[in-house]
Amino acid sequence: MKTLDRKANYILSAILAGIAILVLFYMDSNRATYSYPLAILQRSAIYAVVAVAMNLLTGFTGLFSLGQAGFMAIGAYTVAILTIPVELRPDVYYINGIAEPLAQASAPLWAALVLGGLLAAFMGFLIGYPVLRLKSDYLAIATLGFSEIIRAFIAAPLLDRVTNGSYGLKSIPGFSSTLISFFVAALCIFLMVLVIRSSYGRAFKAIREDEVAAESMGINLFKHKQMAFVISCFFTGISGGMLAVFMRSIDSKTFQIGLTYDILLIVVLGGIGSITGSILGSFLMTAGREWLRFFDDPLVIGGFNVPLFRSGFRMVIFSLILMTVVLYYRKGLLGNREFSWNGIYAFLQRLSQRLKRQKVSKEVGKDD
C-alpha cells in the first residue's frame, strides 16, 4: 500500500496545527460569543496534560498509579496560594486568617505552575522510594491512599491558615488569555513526548514489556521507574495548577477520587499507550459530559415524565460507557498506536477500494 512521505506528513501536520491555532485565536478574540466551547476546550487541554502524564506511567512504563487527584491538588493549591492577589487575601481567608509568611508570598503564574509541579514531583519521589521496589499493585493502592491523605490534610483544621480548610480558595486570577492555557498544555505534552521518544523513554517501554528482560539488558528498574513516576507527577502537578487557574476557585472536594477515575477513563478511552489517544479522549470525555447533560434534566415526552431522567443519570450512563469500553473495546480508540496521517491515508484507501468493489459488484449484478 502507498504511504505518505515525510514531507507530506509534516505539511499536513503543520496545516492542521495552523488551522487549530487560527480557530483558537478567532474564538479567543470573540470570547463573549464562544465562552462555552472555549471552556470545554480549555478543560480538555488541562485534562489532556494529566492524561498524557498518566499514560506515560501506565501505557509506557507499565506502572499503575491512582494518585492523580492528590498530585493535582498539590499543584492547584500551590498555584492558588501564590497567585491570589495579596490585597484580596484577607477576604479569601476571612474566617481563619492567613499564615503570616504566606500573606505576602506571591509569584507569577509560570513560576507558580513550575513550583506546583516540582512539589508534586517531590511528593512522588517520596512515595515512590519505598513503593516502586515492590510489585506494581502496591503503587496503585499507595498512591490512591496518598491522594486521600492529601485531601484530609487540605481540609484539616490544622492547615486552615494555609489551605483555608473546607472553605477552599477563591479569587484565583484566571488565564489572561485562553490561548495561554492551550500553549502551556501543548508545551507540557510536547515535553512528555520528547521524554518518551528519548533513550530513556525506550527504557520505560522495555520495563513495560518485560521487567526481567529489561533488567538483564542493564536497565536499573527502580531508577527508571522512579524517573517515570516523578516526571508523571511533575506534569500532573502542573495540570492541577492549570485547573485551579481555570476554575478560579478550588476546595478539597475538587480533588476527590472521582477526578482520578475521570482521568483513568480518558486514558482507557483513548487507548493505553497512545498519546494522541489521550488527547482525543480528554476532548471526548469533557465534551461528552456536556452532550450527555440532557440525561440529568427531566424528560417529558407528550406529557409523560420519563422516570429515569433526573439528576445523576448522566454519570450512570457515563460509567456504563466506561465499563463497555473496558470489557468490549479493551484497546480504546487508538490502542497503543498514534494518530498518523498514514493511518488516515490507509483508511481512506481501504474505504475507496471497498466502495469501488461495491460498485463493481453492483455492476456485475446488473449484467446478470
Next chain:
Amino acid sequence: MSGITLLQHGLTGISLGGAYALIAIGYTMVYGILRLINFAHGDIFMMAGYFMIFAVASMPWYLAIPLVMFLTVLLGVTIERVAYKPLRSAPRMSIMISAIGVSYLLQNLATYLFTALPRGYPEIPFLKKSFHVGELSASLVTLITPFLTILLTFLLMSLINHTKLGMAMRAVSKDYETSQLMGIKINRVISATFAIGSLLAFVGSVLYFTDRMTVFPFSGTLPGLKCFVAAVLGGIGSIPGAVIGGFILGIGETALVALGYSTFSDAFTFAILIVMLLFRPTGLFGEKVTDKV
C-alpha cells in the same frame, strides 16, 4: 486518662477493628485467588448498607437480614461474572481497571438512586441495646463484634482447611492454571470466593453502620481502602493476617481519635502502609513469592 475511658476506647477500637477485619478478608481472598485488588469491594459494602435501609423500612429486621445478605452476595457474584470473568486472560491491569470501573458505576448508581445525602441506618433493636458494667457503657454491637469476627474467621478457616471447596480454593490460589488442568472448576471456586467475601462484607456493614449511623454513596471508599491496607499489613492472601491487620488498624485509629488527632486517623492507615512496605513488604504473615524466570 482514667481506666474507664481507656477501656471504653479500647472497646470501640476492637469493635471497629472487627468490622475492618471482616471486610479485609474479602480483599485478601480475592487477591489470593485472582491477584486482583477488588476496588469494588468497598462499594459492595456500601450497597449492603443501602439495601439494609430499604429492607428494614418495609419488613421486620429478622426477615430483612437474610434478604439483604442474599442480595449482597448476589451483587458480589454478579460483579465477578459480568466485569471480571470476561477478562480472565487479559493483562492484570485491565481487570484492575474494570474493578475501578465497577466501583465508579456503583458510586454513581448510588448517587443517582439514593442521592448524595447521607441516609440514616436503621437501628436493629437488639444490637443497639446498651450495657452498663459499672461506669462502662457500651452497646451490644460493640461487645458482639470481636466475638462474631473471631467466630466467622474460625468458621472460614475450617471451611478452607477441611472442605473440598476450601481445598480447591487453596489450589487455585497457589496455581491457577494447573488447578484448572487438574479439573477444578475454577469459575465455581471464584464465585464462591466472591460470595464469601460479600457475605462477610455484609456482616461488616451491619456492624460498621450500626455504629456510624449513616450511609452515603462514598461511605465505602475509605473503609474499603483501609481494609485493603489491613490485608496488606497482615500479608495479602492470609486470612488470619487480614483479621489481625483489621484489628490493628481499628484500634490504632481509635487511639488516635481518643488522643485528639482525629484529623490524622485516616492518614495513619496509609502511614502504616508505607512503613510496612518499607520494612516488610510481605506483611506480617505473608509468604515470599519468587517469580519464575
Next chain:
Amino acid sequence: MTETVLKLNDITMQFGGVVAVNGFSMEVNRGEIVAIIGPNGAGKTTAFNVITGVYAPTNGSVELHGETIISNYPQGKMRKLYAGENNGVYEQLIRKTPDKITKLGIARTFQNIRLFKNLTVFENVLIAKHMNIQSNLLSAAFMLNRKEEQKMRRETDELLNILDLSDVRNEISSSLPYGKQRRLEIARALATEPSLLLLDEPAAGMNPQETNELTRFIHRLKDDFHLTVLMIEHHMNLVMEISDRIYVLDFGKLIASGTPEDVQNDQRVIDAYLGVTEDEQ
C-alpha cells in the same frame, strides 16, 4: 596461561525446603565454550539465575574476572532450614541486581524467549544500548545528545547486519519466526557488549538443520566478538561438537565434568541420562 572469567564457588540455592542447586562449583576460562547439561529439573537454569543476579544464592559465591560479585550465606529463616553443604564457609554478603551484573559484562538469553514483544527488532536491540548512556534525562529528551544517539543507532544497525537481521529491522519482534526470535535475543544480549555470554537452551525447538546452523553461528560469534560462552543445552550433538568442557548436573549436584569425551564415557552421566546417551552413541 589460562585466564578464569567466571568462577562459581559452592553455589547452593534453596527454595523453602527444596535444594535446587547444591554446592555447585565451576569455572569458565577465557575464550572457552562451556556447557552445563543435565536432565530436566537438575538446576541448570537456576544456576544461570544465580550468576545473573536474578536469585541471590542461599550459600556460596560467584567471581567474575577474579572479583567476587555475589556472595551469600544462610540467613534469617534459612539459618535453621538450610540443607546444603559448606555452611559457615562464606561470610561475605554481596548482592548485585541483574542490571549491575549485565554492566559488568555478563549477558544472557532466556529459556522461554523474553523479547520486548510489541517493539520492533531495531528497538529491541537499541534498548540494550541504553545501558551505557552518558547523557542525562534532560539532554536526552531535548535531543542534545545527537552524537550519542546516532552512535547507538549505528551500532545497533551494525549488529543487526552481522546477525543477518537487517531485513526484519522494522518488524514487530513477536511476529518473527521462532529461529529469528532466538537470534534476536542473542543480538540483544550482544548489544550490551558482554565478555561472557550465557545461552539458555539456544537450540530448543530447532530441527537438526537449524541446530547445525546454530553451531556454526555460535562459533562465529565467539570469534567475532571475542566472547566466552556458557550455555545450557539438551541437544547432545550440539553440545558435544561445540563445547570445550562440560559440567553435568543432576538433582542440583555436579556429577561429572571434563571434555566431551570424558563426560560421554562417565558411568554416572550415562545413568543419569539413560537412553539419551544411547541415542548419541
